[in-house]
Amino acid sequence: AGLKWIASYPANIQRGFPRASAVLVLNNYETGYPFAILESSIISAARTAASAALAAHWLNGQTLRARSLGIVGTGFIARYVYEFLVDTGWTIEEVRLHDRSPLESEKFRNTACRLEQHRTVTVVPDVAQLVRACDLILFTTVASTPHIADATLFEHNPLVLHISLRDLAPEILLRSQNVVDDVDHVMKANTSPHLAEQKTGNRSFVTGTLADIMLGRRSVNHSRPVIFSPFGMGILDLAVGKWVYDQAVASGQELRLSDFFYETVR
Template sequence: MTQPPSFAVISGAQVHAAVSGREREVTAMIEAAYRLHGAGRTVNPDSYFLRFPDEPANRIIALPASVGGEVDVHGIKWISSFPGNVAAGIPRASAVLILNDTATGYPFACLESSIISAARTAASAALAAARLADARGARPRRAGFFGVGLIARYVHTYLAANGFAFDELHVHDLSREHAEGFRDYLERTGSGAVTIHDAAEDLVRSSDLIVFATVAGEPHVTDPKWFEHNPLVLHVSLRDLSPEIILASYNIVDDVDHCLKANTSPHLAEQRVGNRDFVAGTLYDVLTGTATPPADRPVIFSPFGLGVLDLAVARHVYDRVTESGELQTVPGFFHEMKRYG
């Protein structure tokens, strides 16, 4: 008789232990997931947004996905973004992720997923930065962080782990207190001289690699002239840049159909011109040599954030926790296992 399936719960502490210090390994997982996605060995439906008419800043998003290859798992991430949490002293985003067995469909694990989400976002950004910069012939030495929350910290960590070294670091945030906190973090890492900029333009013009990691709901950076020094831009938060800046740049996305939705900056650019010709290709195209970014234009990477990336990291975490002997299962989680009682 087949044994009833087990169901495990993996805490944030266990997730952190499984990915911390393994940034290059996680980045390699993300690259492998992108290659599977580009080769058609994933299923990644549209994300589903739960919004609240009386609280337009808040949302909860469902990201279902399936990954083949060695990952071999189905699943879904359920992630909330409540910006008001920051003022209350807790992180803006919280998330859980469910893994489903590909043979039976049974869910077999629930993982705390804000760390998984931050790690996969940062690994995706660092992977793109490395491949795009190397294709342009030089890695930037001046980095700017526009928005300084958890994602910005993770992106910096993953950039450093993937061989980026900066002489200058520039910081801009609407909150001076948060900017100073991020400056203190950067100084503790010994990453280079850190400057806080009150003016957004000063940060952009001072940086050859710019990380946008804000909670902006619509474009607030609008002047293409700020980018006339042709920086590499990691547009992680997706809605910071005006259509004019997008249209004046060389654009790489992680998935065209996913990225050009929900009024992202590239989606607004598409609405402006009525076509997608301004998209040069995907990160998969860069990885396979189909797309080569120029050195004489701004290069913008806009990742929508694919559920398949979350599953790849979550499967790794599950396997590591299992191997450690610390997997905590819930006895009797599946109860009605006999068809007729």
């Protein structure tokens, strides 16, 4: 049991420090007492990136190859997803980068990209140009409302990792194959899938969950775009956090506070 607490403040970027802070609290399942508090930004980023890389593998026909990867929003989460793709063996010929701040894209190119592993890595000023050119597209922005509405941009049927959940107009989803991590979770807070549900009054546009794809209960093909929209399962953060805690304890790197609780005997 536990608590995942992420405070996201996009204006932090203008203040010169990261957008979000994260804390994970792990609780004893029998007593409810917390036994660990962890800084969780990396835990959450790693979990997000792992789910994205897993989805990319299964939704790309279990192949690890992309002609051109496009990244929209070149921040902290994008860096982790990129690293997970490369470290799990993806061959990516070209990388195209776009961010509202071109300086952020340049920084990503120079500090995060492994230039030797790609034929080209370019910063693209126009997001529409990026979408048209890429067969694997990653959205990791801080958008609160859809900013891409032209469904014709996706006529080449790319695989879209829609991690930030609110970039695409519902009309784009309605013309695509949609895979999510959990149907009920993703249909809230005006995510793009939630807007599509509100527009149609149903959830029939959802092809299935990633688990459905992996277990063979559902399938996707390249006749239409494939969009993966994961809300992010907090229980997975807790599982990763517990693994990190166990590793810290096993290696003697945990910091124990014996007097954290005022009273432990009654």
